[in-house]
Amino acid sequence: MGFEKFLFYCFAAMTVAAAGMVISRRNPVHAVLWMVVAFVSSAALWILLEAEFLGIVLVLVYVGAVMVLFLFVVMMLDIDIATLRAGFIRYLPVGALVAAVMLIEIVLVVGPAHFGLTAFPAPAPAGVAVNNTHDLGMLLYTVYVYPVELASVILLVAIVAAIRLTLRWRPDSKYIDPARQVRVKKGPDRLRIVKMASVGPAEMPAASLADTKE
Amino acid sequence: MIELWNALPLLIQILLKVIVIVLPLLGLVAYYTLAERKVIGYMQVRIGPNRVGWRGLLQPIADAVKLMMKEIVVPTQADKTLFVIAPLISIVPAIAAWAVFPFDATLVVADIHASLLYILALSSLGVYGIIIAGWASNSKYALLGAMRSAAQLVAYEIAMGFALVGVLVAAGSLNLGEIVRAQTGNVFTWFWLPLLPLFGVYVIAGVAETNRAPFDVAEGESEIVAGFHVEYSGMGFAVFFLAEYANMILISALTALLFMGGWLSPLPQSWVQGVFPLDDGFQWLLLKTFFIMFVFLWLRATFPRYRYDQIMRLGWKVFIPITIVWILVVAGGVVAKLPPWWSA
Numbered sequence: 001m002g003f004e005k006f007l008f009y010c011f012a013a014m015t016v017a018a019a020g021m022v023i024s025r026r027n028p029v030h031a032v033l034w035m036v037v038a039f040v041s042s043a044a045l046w047i048l049l050e051a052e053f054l055g056i057v058l059v060l061v062y063v064g065a066v067m068v069l070f071l072f073v074v075m076m077l078d079i080d081i082a083t084l085r086a087g088f089i090r091y092l093p094v095g096a097l098v099a100a101v102m103l104i105e106i107v108l109v110v111g112p113a114h115f116g117l118t119a120f121p122a123p124a125p126a127g128v129a130v131n132n133t134h135d136l137g138m139l140l141y142t143v144y145v146y147p148v149e150l151a152s153v154i155l156l157v158a159i160v161a162a163i164r165l166t167l168r169w170r171p172d173s174k175y176i177d178p179a180r181q182v183r184v185k186k187g188p189d190r191l192r193i194v195k196m197a198s199v200g201p202a203e204m205p206a207a208s209l210a211d212t213k214e
Numbered sequence: 215m216i217e218l219w220n221a222l223p224l225l226i227q228i229l230l231k232v233i234v235i236v237l238p239l240l241g242l243v244a245y246y247t248l249a250e251r252k253v254i255g256y257m258q259v260r261i262g263p264n265r266v267g268w269r270g271l272l273q274p275i276a277d278a279v280k281l282m283m284k285e286i287v288v289p290t291q292a293d294k295t296l297f298v299i300a301p302l303i304s305i306v307p308a309i310a311a312w313a314v315f316p317f318d319a320t321l322v323v324a325d326i327h328a329s330l331l332y333i334l335a336l337s338s339l340g341v342y343g344i345i346i347a348g349w350a351s352n353s354k355y356a357l358l359g360a361m362r363s364a365a366q367l368v369a370y371e372i373a374m375g376f377a378l379v380g381v382l383v384a385a386g387s388l389n390l391g392e393i394v395r396a397q398t399g400n401v402f403t404w405f406w407l408p409l410l411p412l413f414g415v416y417v418i419a420g421v422a423e424t425n426r427a428p429f430d431v432a433e434g435e436s437e438i439v440a441g442f443h444v445e446y447s448g449m450g451f452a453v454f455f456l457a458e459y460a461n462m463i464l465i466s467a468l469t470a471l472l473f474m475g476g477w478l479s480p481l482p483q484s485w486v487q488g489v490f491p492l493d494d495g496f497q498w499l500l501l502k503t504f505f506i507m508f509v510f511l512w513l514r515a516t517f518p519r520y521r522y523d524q525i526m527r528l529g530w531k532v533f534i535p536i537t538i539v540w541i542l543v544v545a546g547g548v549v550a551k552l553p554p555w556w557s558a
Contacts (some may be wrong), residue, residue, distance in 0.1 A: 029349060033296075036314050056331045064338025065368065066344065072364055075357070131327045133388055134224070178524055 008048055014041040014097065039063050052125055052134040056112045224479040235312050244274035247276045250511050263384060284407040284448035285475055289351060292445065296350035301446070301453035304343020308460035309335040316391040316498045318477040328388045330378060333468065337423065340461060341367045344425075344432065348455070348499045350447040359441025362522065363432035367420055369529035370429075374419040375411040376537035381472045383544050384555065394476035399554065401480035406473040408547060408555050410437050411540045415533050417506065420465035422529070424458060426510060428517035429525060463503070468475065471504035 025031040038188035039062050112117075126132075127128035138150050182191050219227070234271045248263065248270065255262025263270035288294055314329035316322040326332060327368050341364055348360020384387060384405055385396040397404045408415045422429040433441040443454045470476060486492040520528070548556050 029293075030296075033346070036522050052326065052328055053331070055334045056328055060331065060338055064335060064341075065371070068341055068364060068368060071345055072344075072361070075345070133331070140246040175523070178527060 004048065008045070011041045011044045011048070015045065028077070029071065032071050032074050035070075036063055039067065050130075051132060055138055131160050215272065228323075229410075235323065236309055239312065239460060240456070242386070242548070244278065244422055246459050246507065247277070247305050248274050249507075250514075251512045253514040265290040273367065278452070281448055281452040286444075286450055291352040293350040293352065296346050297445075298346035298450070299416070300343050300350055302343075303346060303449050303458070304340055305457040305460065307339040308397050308457045308464060311336045311464055312427070314390065314511050316394065316476070317499065317547070318444065319391070319395075319494065322391065325391060326391070328518060329390045329474075330382070330393070332387045333390075334375065334378065337461070337464070338367075338371060343454070343457065347434070347446070348442040352444075353445050354444050355438040355440075355444045355486065358438050360433045363425060364443060365450060366425070366429065366432065366525060369526060370419040370422040370533075372476075373415055373533035373537055374423060376534065377409075377416040378472070379398060379543050380406060380409050380412040380537065380541050383541060383548060386548075390471055392488065394471055394478060397475045397476075397478060398483075401475070401509045403554050404473065404475040404478070404525070405555075408552075409540070409544060411536050412544075413469075415537055416473065417469055417509070419529075419533065420512060421510065422525070424461045424465060424510075426458075426462065427514040428520050430519060430556065431525065457473065463507060466506035466510065467499070467503045469506045470499055474502045476502075519521055 003150075015038050018034045018041060021034035023030050024040060024073075025034060040059060043058040045057040046058065216470045222230075227390045245388055251273075252262040252270070263273040266272040313324050314322065314326055314332050316325070316329075327373070344363045344367075345360045347357045348358075348363070349355075381393060385393040387396065424431045430440075433443075443451055446454060475498075477494055477496055479492055479494045479498055481492060483494070486494075491497060511523055553558055
């Protein structure tokens with residue numbers, strides 16, 4: 001138990017520290033990388049809670065795919081950091097107010113009155129025999145099958161909409177369709193054999209000879 | 215012996231297991247580079263390295279010593295911290311993935327339920343090393359290489375993930391050991407046969423994921439010098455190299471596990487029970503892994519580099535539809551209890 005607690009505090013400290021770095025770094029690329037660290041250490045916290053499926057999927061989906069694209073975009077941006085930081089003091093009171101309101105709200109909703117150890121005592125460890133991927137799958141595809149299907153359809157609609165909105169045809173593009181390239185036949189498409197009578201210079205009319213000499 | 219082992223503290227036990235896996239892996243990486251130069255040499259009617267040691271057998275060691283002795287140059291405009299940790303970020307996932315790898319029916323360091331998912335998650339982290347290296351170098355060639363590599367990895371990871379979904383449906387488990395056990399029988403009950411399109415997609419996507427020829431546009435010597443690692447010298451370069459080869463070995467070994475029956479013998483159990491080299495065991499896994507590793511080299515010696523737009527087309531428009539269709543076919547086969555794979 002002692003080692004587990006030690007691990008928990010290590011990862012918890014790492015998560016909080018990384019989250020602090022995300023909002024305090026000047027360089028946006030560094031901020032994104034600290035966010036990756038925060039994701040990975042919170043995945044480790046989930047695995048400590050025996051939610052190995054959720055932990056691994058957090059790394060796979062958020063770190064492995066979403067943050068890669070995020071990093072990609074941030075790297076391409078040419079951000080002038082000085083202008084971003086210019087209004088820091090001016091906006092500080094508003095920012096502090098929003099932060100305070102958020103903090104009070106969070107404490108009211110998930111504070112010890114609702115989510116304390118008395119309301120939710122720590123569950124007994126399930127042991128290594130419990131396969132939570134299997135259990136989660138069973139729940140998602142039996143009890144919650146309609147919400148899952150609905151969510152997937154909504155996501156599909158979002159994908160199609162995003163693609164349609166950003167799709168533009170470029171008539172000047174020199175793009176070659178490889179499928180058409182592969183289908184090219186030697187006969188009509190690529191090679192045209194032109195029959196010509198074999199005529200030597202001597203037999204040519206004098207006028208055309210004069211043309212070629214010019 | 216067993217008592218001595220049990221008396222050791224847990225952390226020391228884990229550390230010893232890690233050493234027992236990582237040291238042979240790094241040795242294999244070193245000799246894979248030699249094998250690559252030899253195999254491609256002979257395929258192109260050359261001899262390959264033959265000066266250091268007997269028939270060039272000490273060449274990898276000479277290379278390693280040379281790289282260690284070289285000066286590490288950090289570009290003036292580079293982001294120094296990220297420049298230094300980028301090679302480490304690329305090699306750690308390549309080695310950490312072996313933690314859940316079953317070497318035979320009983321030999322595995324961490325036998326977790328979702329081991330295939332764990333390997334998929336870790337291999338998706340490898341791209342960070344490349345992107346960070348490309349950005350931190352502050353060089354246009356490196357950044358172009360990193361962009362190409364990231365786009366390619368994201369594209370092929372989807373096809374690869376879907377190919378793995380087919381395996382999961384066929385085996386009914388996320389555990390690598392269970393997946394191998396689901397293929398018990400003989401060479402025809404392994405998953406390569408019912409999952410043949412997925413097998414092909416997985417191997418090709420694996421070549422693309424590891425940025426190997428003919429998908430090596432991230433390095434693209436003729437256009438962008440060496441891509442993401444153009445600014446790296448000495449050990450920084452060597453660590454990128456190690457990570458690439460360790461990833462190739464991992465993909466080969468995974469292919470052997472998922473589609474070629476892992477440690478299972480190709481002959482039926484009733485024929486080979488107890489006959490050492492033919493019985494189920496680590497030697498079969500090694501043989502199958504070496505075969506796929508050889509295929510990687512063979513591809514490199516045979517094919518010219520893909521054009522970038524064709525890489526994207528192959529990943530998105532060819533592989534993903536193939537895998538989606540075949541997942542449905544496999545699911546139908548499992549529901550219909552198609553013999554000999556799903557009759558039990």
